[in-house]
Structures are given as C-alpha cells and as structure tokens.
Amino acid sequence: MEKIVPKPIRKAVFPVAGLGTRFLPATKAVPKEMLTVVDRPVIQYAADEARAAGIETLIFVTGRNKGVIEDHFDMAFELESTLKQRNKGATLEQLEKELPDAGQAVFTRQQAPLGLGHAVWCARDIVGDDPFAVLLPDMLMTGEPGALKQMVDVYNETGGNIVSLSECDPDEAHKYGIVSKGEEFGTHFEINGMVEKPKPGTAPSNYYINGRYILDGSIMKLLGTQAAGAGGEIQLTDSMLTLMETQKFYGTPFKGEAFDCGSKLGFLEANIALGLRNKELGDDLRGKLAQRLGDRRAKVRVPD
Template identity: 55%
Template sequence: MIKPLRKAVLPVAGLGTRFLPATKAMAKEMLPVVDKPLIQYAVEEARAAGIELFCFVTGRGKTALVEHFDVAYELERTLEERGKRAELELLRAAAVEPGSVVTVRQQVPLGLGHAVWCARAFIGDEPFAVLLPDDLMLCDTPCLAQLAEAYRETGGNVVAIEEVPRERVSRYGVLEVERDLGRLVSVKGLVEKPPVERAPSNLTIIGRYVLMPEVIGHLARMERGAGGEVQLTDAMAKLIGHQPFHGLRYEGRRFDCGDKAGFLEAQVAFALKRPDLAPAMRAILRRYA
C-alpha cells in the first residue's frame, strides 16, 4: 500500500554567504523574486502537491521564516480599514493552517543529509518530500505535484532530475541509470559530486525529492561524504535495491537562486509570466539590449 504524501521538510539553515551583505541580517530564503520570498514559493508548491505539514530545518537568525506564515493581525486590520482588499487577500492566501508548521534547529552545518536527519521526529514512519527553496521552479504543473504523481505510480523514492553539460556534473548528485523509460528513469546507483571522468551519466538531481522514512536510518550513521559532510545522496543510494527508486524528468524550468546570476534571471522570467508586469519588463529589457 502506498502511503499518502503529507509531510515536507525544507532545509533552510544556510547562511547565504553568496548574497552578503544582503543576507547579513536577513534569511536568504526571504529574498523576494518579484513580490514573494523564495520560501513562500516553496511552500505554495508543496501545498499544491497535497502537503499538509511542514518542517523548517532552521539555524540562528531564521525566525522571520516562520513569522512570514503567521497571522499579522495589526497589518490585516490596517489593510481592512483602508479598503485594501486585494492586498489583504494576498496575505491571507499565504497563511498556512494553524499547527501545520514546525521548526527544528540544525546547530552545526554538516550538510543536507544532516539537515534532513534533524527532522527525524517530524518524519516518523511516513514518506516525505524535501524542497530546497534555492531551486525555484517555473512549471505549469508544480514540480512537486509532478513528483507526487510519479510516487503514486511507482511507490518508493522519486527525485526530480535534469540533464546538465558533462563538465558541470561535479556540482550535483548524479544518477547511474538502470533503465531509461523516458519520463521516468529507473536508478541503480547515485554518486554525489563525482569527478567528470567518473560520472555515470549527466542526469543530475535537483532540489525536489520524495523519500521513504528508511533513509533516516542511514543518515543516523553520520557517515561523511563529499566535502566532509553528511550527504543525502549517499544515504539515498543505500535504499536502491531495497525500495523502488526513480528519477523524474520534470516538465518546467529551474532557477538556481543560490547563485546571483540565477536569481537575477528568475526575476526576469517570473516578471514576464505576470500579465501586469510583462509589458514593463519587456520595455526594460529592450533598453538594455
């Protein structure tokens, strides 16, 4: 029996050093793309996939992430008194159900695998999603909803994948392919940040996962991998052969908002998708062409 996918883990403890000084006193996940912070895009994507419960794996100075999803009574009252109904509805649409967001602390930066392990009590014995807010997705069907659909088809673990130029594979977790079925890829191995000459393919994992709870047992061993960190990819690799494991070629576009150029491109792409902003953005781009 395939259990329903209700929970999502969002690792958000990073310092955002590539965006200093902007992130000196501000969580990088609160950086806005057009008029919404990255964390809100991730939560909205998860909700569209049926996620009901969220765990933010945070660090020091990250309280604004939780406060963003709280009710701002004074602000809402002021908007209501001034007749700003559209703005009020935007705020209310961003709210989540009471009790649906919990936080845990990752006190030491030991990698993505360690961050997911920190959420072990929240995960329990249920399947769960992992979303990395730095990977901002622009898809007609939300990326995690595509993964959730694939999970319901195959059971087991499903990760979002994309092809990258061979010379860039050392930045990612890379798939060793058992069978390429087109939309889905059956996986027989995973390697984290391999040298180009040892990469089994150019199919790489991006920041969207549906995982089985058994991965926590492997993470609990705290084995260090690439960069001396506890790598989620290494723990996932140990599930292969014991549980179904697939990569999904998602339909859409990813913007790496942990990178300045990717963040700037996302601003342009998301503005061009907005009927209220697209004409102005096109005019701006023509001025700088």
C-alpha cells in the same frame, strides 16, 4: 493481483538553516530564503509548490537568525488590520490564501551546519516512519503542474523513492550530482546509481538532481548513523545510496524550468524570467530590458 497503493505523501521538509554566504552582505541580517523573486520570498514559492502537491505538514529546519521565516508563515495582525482599514481587499485575500492553516507549519532547529543529511535528520521526530518530501528552497521550480506534484504522480504509480531531475550539458555534468539510468518507464526511469560531481568525462548520464526528493521514512535511521562524507558533512546522497541497496529509486525528468537561486546569476535570471511573466509588470519590464540592451548595443563600436 490487487495493486498496492503507497502511503500518501503528506509531510515535506524544507532545510533553511544555511548561512547564505554567497549573498553577503545582503544576507547578514536577512535569511537568503527571504530574498524576493519579483514580489515574494524564495521560500514562499517552495511552500506553494508543496501545498499544491497535497502536502499538509510543512517542516522547516531552521537555524539562528531565521525567526523571520517563522514570522512570514504566521498571521500579522497589525498589517491585516491596516489593509482592512485601507480597503486593500485583494492584497489581504492574497496573504490569507498563502497562510498555512493553524498547526500546518512546524519549525525545528539545526544547531550546527553539519550538512544537508543532518538537516533532514533534524526533522526525524516530526516525520516519523512516514514517506516524506524534501524541497531545497534555493531551487525555484516553475511548471504546471509543479515539480513536486509531478513527482507525487509518479510515486502514486510506483511507490518507492522519487528524485526530480533536470538535464545539463554533458560538459557541465562535473558540477552536479548525477544519476545513473536504469530501466525506462515512459515518464520516469529506475535509478541504479548516483555520483556527486563526477570527474569530467566520467558522468553516467547528464541528468542531475535538482533539489526535490520523495524518500521513505526509513532513511532517517540511516542518517542518524551516517558518517561524515564530502566536506566533513553528513550527506543526504550517502544515505540514499545505502537505501538504494534495498529499495527502489526512480528519477522523473522535471517538465518546467529550474532556477538556482542559491547563486547570484540564477537569482537574477529567476527575477527576470518571472518578472516577464507577471501580468502587471511583464510588458513594462520587457520594454525596460529592450531599452537597456539597445543602449548597450548602440555603444558597441562596429568595426569598419
């Protein structure tokens, strides 16, 4: 029997309409997605990850005061002209490399903050009936290959819906959206249930959803009729659970590191981790950190 090849994943949705209240006042006028980790905004990491996985259409679901995100993925004629005049060829080449092709970046609005599920649903006319990816930019993922490419590899083998997962300490499982494991298939396993922030001691596993999804286009119809769930918002997980009744879901543990840049601590950790890996800054940063940690230890009084 000939193997059925699933329809390729060519579109990705980036929900970027959030207010970023946890980073106020920094995000009063600057979108949280434009806060920089080392030398580029958080949203750029997610876009690069998607393009490396074969994504051709980047769909940004924005809100008010998010126009700078659109500007970031556009040409900057004055800047590029200045770089040429100053012979900054390497910098100009890098900007051109990261710029999406004409028509590749698409922007739509989520007029009201009605939840992640509603944000994804706002991209329905662009996604159509195609399977698509969802990337939450708050989660900065580092790995080789990237998180979405790892998922696409599983999708090409299995079809269906794919969720990227990370492991947490079992005692911390009540803080996350946790999946229930089914049959294992080497690099991935079937998911037969999901629970959002389970009560301590009741989690079905210690695998949590880390902000990357590949979903069948039919979920858009479910999201369009989905009643508000937790927090009075339309939850993506609720429609995923409904879709799970008729379609397969698979989880693939992410091989790499995930940084929650939606939290201050995770954002700082990402800057330190990626800064230490940076070829130009790594050695100097390592020295600065060692110096600061050494000064702190020297000031701590050792008891007799």
